Every structure is written in structure tokens, then in C-alpha cells.
Amino acid sequence: MSADFDDSADFHNDSAKRRRAAEQWPGFDPAEALRWSKVLLHHSPDPQRAAIKAQMSSAISRGIPIAGPDWVRTAESARLDGFNPVLYQTLFESLRTIPKTAFRSHPGHRQATFKTYLPGTPYESELWSDWPKLFLTDGFDARTATTLTLLRAEPKFPRPRSNN
Template sequence: MSADFNDSADSHSHSENRRRAAEQWPGFEPEVALHWSKVLLHHSPDPQRAGIKAQMSSAIKRGIPIAGPGWVSTADAARSDGFTPVLYQTLFDTLQSIPRTAFRSHPGHRQNRHGTYLPGTPYESELWCDWPKLFLVEGFDAHAATTLTLLRAEPKFPRPRSNN
């Protein structure tokens, strides 16, 4: 009898998670929405309070897809450019290995900050749209694809003016 009860509870939890995903992540399958939630929790486009992120993390660990401000539009834009949650995570992991001082085009220069919140880094489609092709089709490793993308974008970002 308890096995039936647990199966029923799991089924209810699964259907509730599907409903929440449909509400918060329109156009995304629940499993994909959950995966984007996990990635964007760590690479959110907007600043977030640490306490809120901790609550979101707890919900995500329970299998509940969560959408913070700008998450769905970020995931949708990135998906349109050929990113999956895994590729998006790979890009941002690689960006952490490249000092922002190395490139004017590095998104670390354009992080969204607000008081004591954890900063957010916006997804810039015009900058990253070719990254999946470089990585998946042209065979560049993640670091090389990221470096090449940043290098190609340098002319779009003016040099800071000096006081001399």
C-alpha cells in the first residue's frame, strides 16, 4: 500500500512541476526548463539577492523549474542562437577562465550590479550567436571559440579614454 501512495505522490509532484514549468517557462519542455533554471541560477542576467538564489536553488534541487527576472527571455534568445543549457554553461565556465581585462568585449565589463546583490551577466545575442557554430560545427574547443568570439567583437567596444 505504501508503494502505491509514494507512486501517487511522485505522480502528483511530477504533474505539479510540469504545470509550473508551463506557467513560468512557456515554450519549454519541463525537463529543459529545469535544466535552464539550473544554469541561469548561476549565470543569471540580472542581479539577485543571495538569499533568493538559495531559495531558488532549493526549489530547483527538488525538481521545480524556477524563472528569475529575464531568465525565460535569455534562454529563448540563447536557444535561438543554437545554445542548449549545457552549451550555455560551457560558455560561461570558459568566460570565467578569461580575465575580463583581456578583452574590451568581455561581458564582465557589462555585468548588472545592484548594491549587495550577486551580479548578473546579460546574454548578448549579437556577441554570442556564432559561438555554438564555432564549437559544434567548426571544431574549436570552448576556450578557443570564446576567445575568437571576443576578439571578433573588439571593434564594437571602444577603447577607454585616457586622461593623458
């Protein structure tokens, strides 16, 4: 569950960075790949070891786009739903303000965790595809758009069974 990471010195060369971006981020230009790398480092769809994330962060801060497992698929899916890296970060930052106990549909319930890894929260297109419209077109603030999206999704997530 680690990212493909190579920290050789030739990545300081712009053509090497473009080549790396084209290899790891097909269909993304290098600048967009770097922006998605920065966002997905903090809002990763998959769990990662802290040491790997630190190495990835170092490379990203030097302008090297990095792709962890499922990052490109996540970015492609989110992009098709109308997200760009800024909107994606805005969504996940607004989720941090909403306790996962408030909604059964909250993705915090589906976080992937392993004992020695930082957790990952998968992007769920069926849940978030309307979020950009609520935020950009309908004019809701990020937290309200997130709350409305979670509220609309509640019927899709069954109540836990009780012993009563």
C-alpha cells in the same frame, strides 16, 4: 529584482511541476525548463539577492523549474542562437578563464551589480550567436571559441578615453 518564488508542498507532485513549468517557461518542456533553471541560477542575466538564490537553488534541486527575471527571455534568445543549457554553461565557464581586462568586449564589463546582490551577466545574442558554430561545427575548444568571439567583437566596443 527578485524571482517569483513559491515553495509550497504541492510542487512535489509531477502535474504541479509541469503546470509551474508551463506558466513560468512557456514554450519549454518541463525537463528543459529545469535544465535552463539550473544553468541560469549560476549564470544569471540579472542580479539576485543571495537568499533568494538559495531558495531558488533548493527548489531546483527538488526538480521545480524556477524563472528569475529575464531567464526565459535569455533562454529563448540563446536557444535561437543554437545554445542548449549545456552549451550555455560551457560558454560561461570558459568566460571565467578569461580575465575581463583581456578584452573590451568581455561581458564582465557589463555585469549588473547592486550592493547586496550577486551580480548578473546579461546574454548578448549579437556577441555570442556564432559561438555554437565555432564550438560544435568548426571544432574549436570552448576557451578558444570564446576568445575568438571576444576578439571578433572588439571593434564594436570603443577604447576608453584617456586623459593623455
